[in-house]
Amino acid sequence: MSAWIIPDGQDVLTYRAFVYRITLPDGRFYVGKKNVYRTSGGKIVAESNWRDYWSSSKEVKALATSVGYANCQREILQLVESMGKAGLAETRWLIAQDAMLDPLCLNGNIEGKYQRKVVQGWSDDARCERYMRDTTKQRQAAGLLD
Numbered sequence: 001m002s003a004w005i006i007p008d009g010q011d012v013l014t015y016r017a018f019v020y021r022i023t024l025p026d027g028r029f030y031v032g033k034k035n036v037y038r039t040s041g042g043k044i045v046a047e048s049n050w051r052d053y054w055s056s057s058k059e060v061k062a063l064a065t066s067v068g069y070a071n072c073q074r075e076i077l078q079l080v081e082s083m084g085k086a087g088l089a090e091t092r093w094l095i096a097q098d099a100m101l102d103p104l105c106l107n108g109n110i111e112g113k114y115q116r117k118v119v120q121g122w123s124d125d126a127r128c129e130r131y132m133r134d135t136t137k138q139r140q141a142a143g144l145l146d
Helices: 058-067 083-096 116-121 125-141
Strands: 017-023 029-035 037-040 043-047 073-080
Touching: 017 083, 029 037, 029 083, 037 125, 043 125, 073 083
Parallel strands: none
Antiparallel strands: 017 029, 017 073, 037 043
């Protein structure tokens, strides 16, 4: 199985979500987002299946299976404090790269709905720091910290 390429010096487990890119040997690619933790009632209860994750796209999973997982590349593009922020980051990445016009892009659509006040709040460093502290506290409460 292909291991994730993680940005240097980053610890995935300190974040809530990430944006990723899966690239097939022929150059076709898919961009998505993934939760790092499973939650219940907004609280972390366990680590998600992110380590073994190969997209929610049936097409991407089938293609990765057919060419062999070891021949594909899984890369974390951006680690973020919330799944909402991951959704916006995924959309921005796809639009900035004109991915939907790229014949190698396997994404079928770009969708998202964002509230201005929430998006503007993501640029607030203090708010992001609170998210990170809350994530650490919830990981500890769920027994996921050493």
